Amino acid sequence: MGGTVKEKILTLPTPYGGNLELHKNTWGKSGEPLSIVSGLQGDHLNGLFLNSHLTQFLDSIVEGLDPHYTLTGQVQTFPVVNVNAVQSGTRLWPLDGMDMDLAFPGNPEGETAEAIASAILQHTKDSFWGIILTSAPPHYEDAPHIQTHKPDSREKKMCRDLQIETARRQKDSPTQKVNLFHHWQEQEISSVMVSAGSPRTINPQQCEVLFQGILNFMKAEGILKDHRNKKPDNKIKTRIYDPDEEVLVRTSAAGMLLKEVKVGNFLKKGQKIGEVRDIYSGKRLEELAAPEDGLLITLRQYPIVYEKEPIAILLSGKDRWQKIGHVFQSIVKR
Known part of the structure; x- marks a missing residue:
């Protein structure tokens, strides 16, 4: 050695x-x-x-x-x-x-x-x-x-x-x-x-x-x-995970992002990720939630966001299971 x-x-x-x-x-x-x-x-x-x-x-x-x-x-x-x-x-x-x-x-x-x-x-x-x-x-x-x-x-x-x-x-x-x-x-x-x-x-x-x-x-x-x-x-x-199993979460409003979750967490569908507030008034402009169950693999850290800014990536096996289900159904129909 x-x-x-x-x-x-x-x-x-x-x-x-x-x-x-x-x-x-x-x-x-x-x-x-x-x-x-x-x-x-x-x-x-x-x-x-x-x-x-x-x-x-x-x-x-x-x-x-x-x-x-x-x-x-x-x-x-x-x-x-x-x-x-x-x-x-x-x-x-x-x-x-x-x-x-x-x-x-x-x-x-x-x-x-x-x-x-x-x-x-x-x-x-x-x-x-x-x-x-x-x-x-x-x-x-x-x-x-x-x-x-x-x-x-x-x-x-x-x-x-x-x-x-x-x-x-x-x-x-x-x-x-x-x-x-x-x-x-x-x-x-x-x-x-x-x-x-x-x-x-x-x-x-x-x-x-x-x-x-x-x-x-x-x-x-x-x-x-x-x-x-x-x-x-x-x-x-x-x-x-394949690329089609990644779920991108975007903002619909520009402002300041306040997060309520951490990377590595498993999120349930509808669970709150955070909210966007107006920089000048502090008014809540939108609430961001997980669109489906998944592992939060990436999360935005810099709080200032633009409209349609990606703020999170979830990994979900939903697409894969849907494909398996479609294949199974096609076999059964035959």
Whole structure:
């Protein structure tokens, strides 16, 4: 078993003097690694916190300070990809305004974001598994969950091994061909994204859910050995929701949103989500309620909303059961 290796994989000059440095951490023996990437956006701080937690945990194992575990595979992490944006406290680096996750496959001779993207792809291309740590879009909060696109059998196994209750299959997007996740899949790297929380915030409780999920995965895949022979508690079954099982809740009036629920809650049809009030008079303009039963996976955090603004996403199995019912009825009629 190897020790911890911190490696500088890229050095670039910056307009402000000094250099930008990109690092990766590696633990364990050589082989097909698990790669974990965070900080593609500078405001996704939950991912940075989770990656630092993983670093502390893996360091304690290889240094012999944690007698419960042995690292039997290889893990490499890229804690802060968009270094400039993180340092400026923004989603994107203000100087170039480029979204780091829209710069792949990158170009080693290109602009800063393209050079970073090229380095990340080069250093992860031999991975067997990949996990991207992310958060909700600006102004929203996600409950901890897995994201994937068109999961094959290996990625479905990743979802099961993570034992995080909820997974969402993402819709195809015209921008997906220039993000890291797409290029990992093109290279047949089994990969998922895990999301939790809001931009510009750290939520240790949400990060702990993802941390335990990654530990579950490493143990299931033989990357990590637990010597305690502890029988697992009730194994969590992951439910993968399709895009047509997502229910979007929108406002009909502009104003100030006052929420009454939290992400991760299961809502019953008609349950109040919140209300919109007029900014000037304080008068209630509308009450927002769950249109059907479902898991509240995403909720708007920024309170100022426009007309027809999405404020919540519910995950409901209703469409799937309706389809099964229609198929069953058609079979019976035959």
